[in-house]
Amino acid sequence: MAIFRQTNDPYGQQGGSRFGGSRKRNVGGGIVLAIILAGFALCKYYSQSQFNEVTGATQHIGITAEQEIELGLQSMPTMIEEYGGLHPDENAQRMVKQIGQKVVQNSSARETPYQYDFHLLNNPEVVNAFALPGGQVFITAALFNKLENEDQLAGVFGHEIGHVVARHGAERIAKEELTQGLTGAAVVASGDYSTAQAAQMIAGLVNMSYGRDQELQSDDLGVRFMTQSGYNPEALIGVMQILESASGGQQQPEFLSTHPSPANRVEKIKEAIEKYKDLAPKPN
Numbered sequence: 001m002a003i004f005r006q007t008n009d010p011y012g013q014q015g016g017s018r019f020g021g022s023r024k025r026n027v028g029g030g031i032v033l034a035i036i037l038a039g040f041a042l043c044k045y046y047s048q049s050q051f052n053e054v055t056g057a058t059q060h061i062g063i064t065a066e067q068e069i070e071l072g073l074q075s076m077p078t079m080i081e082e083y084g085g086l087h088p089d090e091n092a093q094r095m096v097k098q099i100g101q102k103v104v105q106n107s108s109a110r111e112t113p114y115q116y117d118f119h120l121l122n123n124p125e126v127v128n129a130f131a132l133p134g135g136q137v138f139i140t141a142a143l144f145n146k147l148e149n150e151d152q153l154a155g156v157f158g159h160e161i162g163h164v165v166a167r168h169g170a171e172r173i174a175k176e177e178l179t180q181g182l183t184g185a186a187v188v189a190s191g192d193y194s195t196a197q198a199a200q201m202i203a204g205l206v207n208m209s210y211g212r213d214q215e216l217q218s219d220d221l222g223v224r225f226m227t228q229s230g231y232n233p234e235a236l237i238g239v240m241q242i243l244e245s246a247s248g249g250q251q252q253p254e255f256l257s258t259h260p261s262p263a264n265r266v267e268k269i270k271e272a273i274e275k276y277k278d279l280a281p282k283p284n
Contacts (some may be wrong), residue, residue: 020122054108054165055221061170065113065134068170073115078131079138083121084139087141096120099150100137100157105283106229109161116164118157127246131160132168146242151235154226159236162221168214212260216268225274227279234273239267 050061063071078088087093100118104110114135121140129139137160139153147153163169223233244263260268 033083036217048090050167052165052167053218054111057166058173059171061167062174063170068167069113069115070130070132071169076136077131079132080121083123083126083128083138083140085122086148087120087122087144089120092144093120096139096144096153099153100161103154103157103161103225103231104231107158107161107225108228109165109225110163114164116161121258127243129156129160131163131169133167134165135164137161137164143242143246146246148238148242151225151226151232151240152239154229155222155233155236155239158222158225158229158231159218159224159239161225162218163214166214166217168218171214172211215260216265219269220266220272220275223269224276224279226280227273227276230281233269233276236269237266240269 049058052057086139096118100116104116115160116137118137119139121138123140124142124145127142127143127146129143131137137157141158143156144153147156171241211224219236226233226236
């Protein structure tokens with residue numbers, strides 16, 4: 001962009017005197033424009049509010065559930081390819097889909113408009129599970145093979161369904177748009193790319209913290225959905241232990257990680273188990 005272009009005119013004579021009178025006016029104009037850009041970004045972000053019936057929270061989101069579904073479906077082929085394709089074991093795929101749908105259909109997640117589907121990825125090395133906006137949920141073979149029972153798999157899916165239900169993907173899209181708008185305003189105001197880099201770094205730390213909150217909320221919702229669907233929510237603690245073991249003890253300080261430490265998550269999970277214990281199905 002022209003805003004980063006350096007001029008070969010050392011005296012600022014392009015449209016002004018050698019003493020920089022025009023340059024002062026440009027700086028002032030840049031600040032005004034930066035304020036307008038920042039104000040627009042903030043107004044857009046805070047004016048986009050939608051109430052989430054399942055979580056009971058009002059969220060700053062600018063897309064509809066239908067758009068989330070479409071976004072997830074469009075992204076799915078790329079994600080499948082990135083993780084080595086779908087696992088060829090049809091029985092394992094069937095198990096994954098059955099348990100995932102059991103968690104959805106017997107919990108509050110069924111009240112949402114999303115198109116849930118569950119997939120086992122043919123990646124034996126990366127221990128991971130994730131959900132795309134709109135309901136497409138994935139688990140790698142590396143994590144699947146480490147799980148000890150059906151309850152732990154339900155715990156993984158409960159957590160990922162939590163991301164979908166809480167609309168974390170849509171929240172991150174809105175937050176990223178806000179970050180980009182404010183960073184652009186900082187560049188306009190300063191005309192200094194190094195300032196933009198600093199703004200990006202600060203924004204990155206803010207978004208990391210925001211991501212940790214999302215992970216903890218998904219753990220909480222995962223316990224809720226597991227309990228409602230008749231699974232043992234304490235199995236999610238076992239999943240945390242598996243993840244900690246898989247990391248080999250090599251992890252960043254929690255402050256600089258997008259995921260909370262497993263120890264922190266276990267304490268929150270125990271609190272959620274106590275909170276949701278009355279939601280368990282009553283024996284006939």
